[in-house]
Amino acid sequence: MAEAALYPSLSLTGTVGRSDGAAYTSAGSGSVQSFIVHGHVPAQTTPLPGNYFDRVVVTITY
Numbered sequence: 001m002a003e004a005a006l007y008p009s010l011s012l013t014g015t016v017g018r019s020d021g022a023a024y025t026s027a028g029s030g031s032v033q034s035f036i037v038h039g040h041v042p043a044q045t046t047p048l049p050g051n052y053f054d055r056v057v058v059t060i061t062y
Contacts, residue, residue: 002052004041012040030062 006016016037026033037056 002041002047003044004039004054006056007038007040009033010038012038 005012008016020031026035
């Protein structure tokens with residue numbers, strides 16, 4: 001399994017959601033909101049180079 005993380009900014013700080021159940025949250029204003037999320041896969045010795053995929057789950061509660 002390749003290690004990877006999602007971040008709310010290019011500075012790669014403040015991860016968005018983690019395997020420990022922590023979540024990135026925001027309060028709505030009633031207007032359309034957009035959120036850009038940046039992915040980062042650090043250099044690592046395993047797994048071997050290849051094609052990999054993952055899933056991002058978004059939950060919206062109102």
